[in-house]
Amino acid sequence: MTGNGPSARTIVIDGVPLPEVLDEAMIHGVVHGFYDEIRSDELLGPIFQSRIDPDEWPRHLAKMCDFWSATMLRTSRYEGRPLPPHLAIPGLGETHFRRWLKLFRATVRRICPPKVAALFMDRALRIAHSFRLAVAFNRGETTIGIEPITEEGL
Numbered sequence: 001m002t003g004n005g006p007s008a009r010t011i012v013i014d015g016v017p018l019p020e021v022l023d024e025a026m027i028h029g030v031v032h033g034f035y036d037e038i039r040s041d042e043l044l045g046p047i048f049q050s051r052i053d054p055d056e057w058p059r060h061l062a063k064m065c066d067f068w069s070a071t072m073l074r075t076s077r078y079e080g081r082p083l084p085p086h087l088a089i090p091g092l093g094e095t096h097f098r099r100w101l102k103l104f105r106a107t108v109r110r111i112c113p114p115k116v117a118a119l120f121m122d123r124a125l126r127i128a129h130s131f132r133l134a135v136a137f138n139r140g141e142t143t144i145g146i147e148p149i150t151e152e153g154l
Contacts, residue, residue: 011073013072018119019113019115021113022072022073022112022119024073026111026112027068027069027072027073028065029111030068030107030108030120031061031064031065032061033110033111034103034104034107034108035048035057035061035064037103037106037107038100038103041099043095043096043099044096044100047096051089063080066078066079067080072119072120072123082127083131086134086135087135087138092135093135094149097149098149100128101125101128101149101151101154104120104121105117105121105154108120108121121151125148125149125151128149129148129149132146132149
């Protein structure tokens with residue numbers, strides 16, 4: 001390349017180039033804004049408070065920034081397995097995932113341009129569905145009736 005074009009490779013998600021406005025700073029804003037909402041939520045707050053000690057929050061937030069960076073920007077920063085901690089939460093169900101998605105949607109709509117918010121929501125909806133299936137399977141429940149939660153259904 002002669003130096004006239006972009007120096008970084010173009011990230012493509014589902015056949016569409018990722019908007020350049022989506023960067024690490026935006027991911028940081030989404031993650032921190034979202035978990036501010038989570039921590040004060042009546043339903044989800046107590047779950048997180050019981051599993052993450054106050055002095056561990058900075059580490060958790062950094063890990064979630066790494067997760068979303070890997071998910072959205074295709075970086076290789078995230079090392080971990082996000083499902084096992086969720087499998088260990090007794091009673092975790094659709095109500096919790098719906099609240100998680102509503103809070104996430106409110107956060108990305110507040111922080112991101114509409115196209116970027118839609119990309120975040122697409123990923124969040126897919127993650128929620130796969131986690132719901134895994135939770136049910138892990139409990140020995142049937143997964144046949146578990147339909148994906150849609151954004152319109154929130």
